[in-house]
Amino acid sequence: MSGLVLKLGPRERVLINGAVIENGDRRSRLSIVTPNANVLRLRDAIHPEEAQTPVRRLCYTAQLILTGDAEPGDAKKQLLPRIEELSHILIDPDSRRLLAQASNALLTEQFYQCLKALRALIPREDRLLAASRQ
Numbered sequence: 836m837s838g839l840v841l842k843l844g845p846r847e848r849v850l851i852n853g854a855v856i857e858n859g860d861r862r863s864r865l866s867i868v869t870p871n872a873n874v875l876r877l878r879d880a881i882h883p884e885e886a887q888t889p890v891r892r893l894c895y896t897a898q899l900i901l902t903g904d905a906e907p908g909d910a911k912k913q914l915l916p917r918i919e920e921l922s923h924i925l926i927d928p929d930s931r932r933l934l935a936q937a938s939n940a941l942l943t944e945q946f947y948q949c950l951k952a953l954r955a956l957i958p959r960e961d962r963l964l965a966a967s968r969q
Contacts, residue, residue, distance in 0.1 A: 839867040839874060839947070848877040853903045873901040874947055879954070889924075890953060890960040893917055897941075897950040907944060914941055914949075921956075930959060 841849060843858040843865065850856075852873050867874055875898060886895035896914055899905035915938065922934045933952045940948035 838869070839872070841865045841867065841874070841876070850875040850877060850880075850902060871944065873903065875901045875950075888960055888964065889917070889921060890956045893921070893937075894950060894953045894957070897937075897946060897953060900946045901950065907946070911941055918953075925956065925959065930956060 841864065843849065843863050845860050845862060846858060848855055848857045849865075850873075851867065852869075855877070881891055881895045881898055883895065886892045893914060896905065896910055896917075900907050900910045918934055918938050918941070922931060925931070925934065933955050937949045937952035940946070940952060
């Protein structure tokens, strides 16, 4: 079986195609077999007040697509140029690879994969911002 496999802890919540689903008292595993289902772990959600850096703002916009709060076409128009801008700043090979993955996922409307690639850049952004403050 292919698709997305979610491993949920007790009482963990996940948003799937606009419906909040809460796990029971035990760990469980869900297989999402519907292609292009919009899935977001609520523990991974970025709140609006946390979207204060370039990467976090991109993640938040991608997240809005998954929650159904943004039109995919409009969000793509916002995200693609911003990802391109970041590719001129984050020039190391790993960052470039993640940004390329995010762009490709966005172009093929794999919004979860786009968010996943962008979220992987957050620790790097945090390190760069911390170093610039010193």
